Amino acid sequence: MNFKASKPDARILILQIVAASILSFYFKSQLATFCFFLVIDFLIFFWYGAKVFFQRLVAYACLNALTWGLLIVEIPVLSVVLPSFLMMIVRVFPIYLLLKLLMDKTPMDELLYSLDAIHIPKSLSIPLMVVYRYVPTILQEFCYVNESLKMRGLNLSVRNLKHLIPTIENYMVPLLFRSEKLSEELSAASLCKGLSVERNRSCCTEVKLTLADFLYLLGMAVVICGLLYLDFLNF
Amino acid sequence: MQNEKVICNKFSFAYDSNTFGIHDIDLTIQEGEFIVLTGKSGCGKTTLTRCINGLIPDFFEGTITGSCRVCGMDISEHETGDYSSYVGSVFQDPRSQFFTLHVKTEIPFPSENLGTPSPVIQDRFRNTVKQLNISNLLKKSIFELSSGEKQKVAIASIYTANVQIYVLDEPSANLDWEGTKQLKKLLGQLKEQGCTIIISEHKLYYLKDLADRVVILKDGQINTILSGNEFKAQSTNWFHDNGLRQVNLKDIVCNPASVKAATREQVSVRAENLSFGYQSKQLLWKDVSFECQSGDIVGIVGKNGTGKSSLIRVLMGLEKPKSGKISIAGKYASKQQRRHKSFYVMQDVDYQFFAGSVISEMVTGFEKNPTAYERAREILRKFSLEGYENVHPSTLSGGQKQRLSIALSCMSDAPFLYFDEPTSGLDAENMKLVSETITEQAAAGKIAFVITHDYEFAASLFTSLLVVQDDHSIKRISPDEYRSETLSKIFELEE
Numbered sequence: 001m002n003f004k005a006s007k008p009d010a011r012i013l014i015l016q017i018v019a020a021s022i023l024s025f026y027f028k029s030q031l032a033t034f035c036f037f038l039v040i041d042f043l044i045f046f047w048y049g050a051k052v053f054f055q056r057l058v059a060y061a062c063l064n065a066l067t068w069g070l071l072i073v074e075i076p077v078l079s080v081v082l083p084s085f086l087m088m089i090v091r092v093f094p095i096y097l098l099l100k101l102l103m104d105k106t107p108m109d110e111l112l113y114s115l116d117a118i119h120i121p122k123s124l125s126i127p128l129m130v131v132y133r134y135v136p137t138i139l140q141e142f143c144y145v146n147e148s149l150k151m152r153g154l155n156l157s158v159r160n161l162k163h164l165i166p167t168i169e170n171y172m173v174p175l176l177f178r179s180e181k182l183s184e185e186l187s188a189a190s191l192c193k194g195l196s197v198e199r200n201r202s203c204c205t206e207v208k209l210t211l212a213d214f215l216y217l218l219g220m221a222v223v224i225c226g227l228l229y230l231d232f233l234n235f
Numbered sequence: 236m237q238n239e240k241v242i243c244n245k246f247s248f249a250y251d252s253n254t255f256g257i258h259d260i261d262l263t264i265q266e267g268e269f270i271v272l273t274g275k276s277g278c279g280k281t282t283l284t285r286c287i288n289g290l291i292p293d294f295f296e297g298t299i300t301g302s303c304r305v306c307g308m309d310i311s312e313h314e315t316g317d318y319s320s321y322v323g324s325v326f327q328d329p330r331s332q333f334f335t336l337h338v339k340t341e342i343p344f345p346s347e348n349l350g351t352p353s354p355v356i357q358d359r360f361r362n363t364v365k366q367l368n369i370s371n372l373l374k375k376s377i378f379e380l381s382s383g384e385k386q387k388v389a390i391a392s393i394y395t396a397n398v399q400i401y402v403l404d405e406p407s408a409n410l411d412w413e414g415t416k417q418l419k420k421l422l423g424q425l426k427e428q429g430c431t432i433i434i435s436e437h438k439l440y441y442l443k444d445l446a447d448r449v450v451i452l453k454d455g456q457i458n459t460i461l462s463g464n465e466f467k468a469q470s471t472n473w474f475h476d477n478g479l480r481q482v483n484l485k486d487i488v489c490n491p492a493s494v495k496a497a498t499r500e501q502v503s504v505r506a507e508n509l510s511f512g513y514q515s516k517q518l519l520w521k522d523v524s525f526e527c528q529s530g531d532i533v534g535i536v537g538k539n540g541t542g543k544s545s546l547i548r549v550l551m552g553l554e555k556p557k558s559g560k561i562s563i564a565g566k567y568a569s570k571q572q573r574r575h576k577s578f579y580v581m582q583d584v585d586y587q588f589f590a591g592s593v594i595s596e597m598v599t600g601f602e603k604n605p606t607a608y609e610r611a612r613e614i615l616r617k618f619s620l621e622g623y624e625n626v627h628p629s630t631l632s633g634g635q636k637q638r639l640s641i642a643l644s645c646m647s648d649a650p651f652l653y654f655d656e657p658t659s660g661l662d663a664e665n666m667k668l669v670s671e672t673i674t675e676q677a678a679a680g681k682i683a684f685v686i687t688h689d690y691e692f693a694a695s696l697f698t699s700l701l702v703v704q705d706d707h708s709i710k711r712i713s714p715d716e717y718r719s720e721t722l723s724k725i726f727e728l729e730e
Contacts (some may be wrong), residue, residue: 001364001373003357108335109347129334136378137330144586147553151579152600154589170589177629178585185331192288193334193392194319194348204343204356 005205006106008216010114012209013102016220020098023227024091032231033090039223040094047101056097063090103132113203122197130186137182138175145174238266240400240431241287245301248282248291256297257282257455264433266399269426269463271442272435274452275478276634276662280435281404283452286310287433288402289318306399320349323393327405327660329385338372338380338388345396356395363395366428367421381539383414390421401425403434407441408660409582411539411688412726415441437662438689443467443482451477478664480691485723487694501529502564502650504550504682509559511542511549518557518707519545525701525711529650529680532673534693536686536725537703543686546703547653550684551577578647582656584640588628593620593639596628597646611646618642618668634665641672652676652683658692670696690726697722 020040027033037060045053067086070079102111108129115125149155149170160167247258257279264270272280285291286303293315303310306321323345326332335341342363346356364370369391372384380388386406393401407415419441425432426445436442439449446463461469467482474481481487505526512518519542527533535543548554550561552573561568563576581587590596597611615621618638623631628639637657644652654673658666670692673683677698684701687693700712702725712721 001357001361003353003360107337107340109340109344113347133334133336141586144581144583148579148581148586149589150553151551151574151577153575154600173589173591173629174586177588181585182331185326185328186334188290188294189324189326189332190334191294191315192290192319192322192324193345194316194396195334196316196348199316199348200350202347202350202353202356204340204347204353204360206353 003205005110005203005207007210007212009207009209009213010102010106010111011118012213012216012220013098013106014114014118015217017095017098017102019220019224021095023224024094027227027231029231029234032227035230036227037094039227040097043101044097047105060090060093063093107205108133109201109203110205110207113201113207116201117207126195126197134182134186138179141175141178141182142171145171145178148174240264240266240268240306241433242304243286243301244303246286246303247300248286248297250282250295250297257286257452259456260301260303262450262457262460264431266431267426267429269422269432269445269447270434271439271446271449271466272433272452273437273439273449273479274458274662275664276437277632278452279455280452282455284324284402284404284433284435287400288322288324289313289315319345319398320396321398322400322402323396323398325386325389325393325401325403325406327408329380329382329389329409332389333377333385336376336378338369338375338377341377341388342392342395345392349396351396359395359397363391366424367391367394381414382409383411383417383539386410386414386418387421390425394425400431400433403432403436405436405660406434407436407438409656412690413538415688419445437480437660439480439482440484440691451479475663478662480663480666484690484726487691501680502682503528504568504651505562505565506550507559507562509549509561510557511545511554512557513545520703520707520709521558523559523709525709525713527682527699529682530677530698531714532677532683532685532696532698534685534687534697534700534722535703536688536693536700536722538705541703541705542707543703544655546701546709547579547655547684547686551579551651551653573651576649577651577653578644578649580640580644580652580654580657582659584636585629587640587643588636591627592625593628593631594624596639597643601646614642614645617645618672633660634662637661637665638668641669645672645676650681652681654683654685654687656686656688658687658689663691666692690722693722693726700725 023036027036041053041056044056063086067083067090070083070086073079112125112129116122146155154160154167154170156167241262241264243260243262246260247256249256260283272283274280282291285295287305289305289310291297292299292311299311305318308317333341334344343356343360346359364373367387367390369387372380372388377385377388390401407418410418415438422432422445434442443466446466448463449461449466450457451459451461471481471483471486503526507524509523510518510521535546537543545554549556550573552570555570561573563572588596590599593615594608594611597615598607601607612621612624615624618641620635620638620642623635628636631639641657652673657669661669673685673696677683685696697717699714699717700721702710702712704710
């Protein structure tokens with residue numbers, strides 16, 4: 001049985017997200033911004049394959065095209081409000097990709113252990129883990145509620161648009177009650193499994209920084225320097 | 236005294252929320268004992284398990300009198316976390332008891348929380364995989380596990396933490412007979428290894444050869460304590476009189492129901508060459524053809540994951556079949572038309588309540604006139620829900636919610652009723668009520684499709700069957716072909 005920790009170490013991936021968050025809002029050059037996204041998308045290619053790489057590339061291109069389109073063709077209100085919002089999304093998108101990479105590739109126990117190692121308070125890291133763990137569950141809950149409403153003709157549809165507020169209420173009420181029940185059950189299960197903000201956790205795998213992590217870090221530094229130089233040239 | 240793992244002495248607990256608790260419990264559990272806690276819904280089984288795993292009074296607050304000591308610690312003086320090295324818990328709903336997303340990380344999770352050094356966890360992990368024979372599950376995500384496998388992983392994680400007491404709260408509620416068989420085998424292994432096991436259950440048949448003592452609770456008090464052998468020897472009537480599920484399923488007479496549908500309006504549904512599969516996956520089932528008439532109660536049986544739920548989803552118009560067509564009363568019926576004529580009682584009824592009160596829930600979708608309210612009240616009275624008209628449905632107890640969901644199906648005029656595991660977690664009394672209601676609805680001319688893994692419930696309910704098989708086919712056993720031995724063969728009842 002293999003008890004090797006995943007690589008790169010979660011701490012390196014967290015550092016990568018922090019660096020990307022700063023750089024994404026720092027770049028002024030369009031070319032540097034695009035190359036920055038391309039570097040991240042190549043990481044996605046490495047981990048998820050060509051299909052996801054192209055999907056993200058197309059999504060990024062669409063976001064940019066929509067922003068430019070709204071700036072060129074003036075549509076009342078929309079051309080004022082949307083471009084700045086879309087620009088923000090364009091800047092946040094690469095950060096989201098790195099965050100997803102961290103969540104998908106780092107087992108939760110290693111992530112909790114790494115967050116502990118960099119002194120992130122457990123009162124913050126544990127709720128963050130719970131949110132991440134329960135996003136798929138809540139989406140599933142929403143589907144069940146939607147089906148139940150559909151069966152009684154109470155779901156969101158063109159016919160029910162005139163009763164929009166009661167329809168939204170129909171979704172919210174069971175979702176809130178389910179969330180309350182789930183959170184209670186999860187809290188009880190976590191307490192019974194010994195999860196606590198006071199107790200020090202260990203990790204089944206050997207989480208430590210190795211040569212591979214430092215090499216990855218070096219590569220990251222080289223890429224960042226290259227991108228900063230490109231931004232400095234201001235194409 | 237060292238061997239006494241749980242000592243309750245004149246112990247009582249009342250929840251702060253005034254919800255019914257337990258009182259005057261005198262119970263001592265020795266090391267290595269296998270204890271079954273049973274009784275009607277709301278009798279206090281879950282409350283007692285919450286005391287043993289330390290959730291009471293730390294997490295569920297309330298008033299304690301008397302004493303309850305678990306592994307030498309008084310529960311009124313300790314936090315839940317203090318018990319986590321000694322007591323491991325398995326809950327009813329596998330969805331909310333996993334904290335991580337993969338089997339490989341979930342198994343060592345409790346040990347990691349306790350700060351156990353990694354070489355120790357690794358050794359225990361290897362031992363767990365070997366002892367519980369779960370190497371085939373290690374690479375799976377928790378979303379890929381069947382219900383039986385989920386319970387196996389939940390047990391494996393506390394086994395790895397090397398706890399002394401296993402507390403299980405209705406672990407078989409979501410399991411098919413195959414999963415229940417796996418659970419029984421696993422519990423047997425734990426018992427052989429000398430673990431102390433406390434299990435709260437409605438389904439008793441799979442525990443009959445394992446239990447050392449059976450504690451029967453009634454209205455929050457211990458009513459009777461029987462040895463495992465005494466319990467097994469009780470007659471069918473004794474279980475019936477005490478409102479308990481049967482232990483000897485072979486003794487349950489499988490009596491195919493004979494429902495004569497009212498002549499007022501006859502309906503029929505016909506499926507021709509239906510096939511279905513989710514996107515980019517192979518077909519779950521194919522070439523399914525059958526016809527059902529008014530008064531038919533069709534049992535849909537088969538192992539978990541074979542496509543029972545997808546079959547009813549297609550029939551009631553939530554999914555489109557890959558091929559084939561469905562006709563109602565001889566005419567092709569679209570998805571929307573099928574939905575209009577169907578009522579669905581989900582396994583988890585929490586998703587079905589949207590209104591602010593029980594009475595509003597009953598009349599939702601109907602013209603709100605005095606006749607509708609009067610009819611709703613009449614149905615609520617039948618289901619012993621009178622007096623709860625103005626209560627929010629989500630605040631009802633589990634059994635009451637289940638009754639309300641069945642009451643909603645009575646209120647509906649839909650000729651096709653679909654039930655997905657309607658007796659999951661129900662005691663014998665509520666199971667009987669559900670069974671009688673479905674029979675009445677069929678007698679009124681409706682057609683009921685019922686998915687269940689519960690033999691006791693199925694034995695006297697169905698008039699015909701749809702057996703979802705492992706080879707992607709669905710076998711129709713029509714009312715004319717349906718015999719009493721058919722069901723026991725399908726449920727693979729042991730000799």
